[in-house]
Amino acid sequence: MLIALTDLVKQTGDYLNTAAINDYCPNGLQVQGRGEVSRVISGVTASLALIEAAIRQQADLLLVHHGYFWKGENPCIVGMRQKRLKALLANDISLLAYHLPLDIHPEVGNNATLGRALGIAIEGELSASNPRVVGLLGSLPVPLAASEFALRVQQTLGRAPQWVEGDRPVQRIGWCSGGGQGFIDEAIDAGVDLYLTGEASEQTFHSARENGISFIAAGHHATERFGVQALGEWMAKRFGIEHQFIDCPNPF
Structure with a gap:
């Protein structure tokens, strides 16, 4: 068609x-x-x-x-x-x-699709008061050790993440796909046990460690593969056309 x-x-x-x-x-x-x-x-x-x-x-x-x-x-x-x-x-x-429209969309957006892929129940925005923050907040059905959740991320995204272990089990999670490491303070203010994004900066380690939360940097590319696939599938169904996702490997 x-x-x-x-x-x-x-x-x-x-x-x-x-x-x-x-x-x-x-x-x-x-x-x-x-x-x-x-x-x-x-x-x-x-x-x-x-x-x-x-x-x-x-x-x-x-x-x-x-x-x-x-x-x-x-x-x-x-x-x-x-x-x-x-x-x-x-x-x-x-x-x-x-x-940004593909980061924040509630159905096919990068953050919504990433959260669903990781088994996180989405509860709302990471920071309702700051429109620059496009991440989400959610929770796991049962608490997991940080190592268990890091393994889930690795298996889901197909790459080993960088991560920092906090001082408590992980249930409440904040996340922002891509280069969202600068929003870790909003995640801390929201009371998360773990914050996940694509990239890490040098100071991210200290923010996580000194606030007692776990942190995962799972790769900018890897955390933003789900949204464009979902949008392509929406197009295929909406317009009756063919769609194929092609992943060009990127370690960052």
């Missing part, structure tokens, strides 16, 4: 409520390709490797979480950016990217 590119973009933007979200990059159609879509390839980041995989799969549209044109970047179309855009344009492939 074919869907007009303009209709797909409009309905997906409405579903994700992109107009209401202030972001660091444009959300939606970043590169325009052919006017009709029957096959979507999704992935975390619009790298050259993912674009080349989409070309091999004869995609009409590439759907990603990390697209292009970030605030503060050099806008010149040279080097790595030129190679990526040239490959998309030469093959008439559209690029559709959603950043």
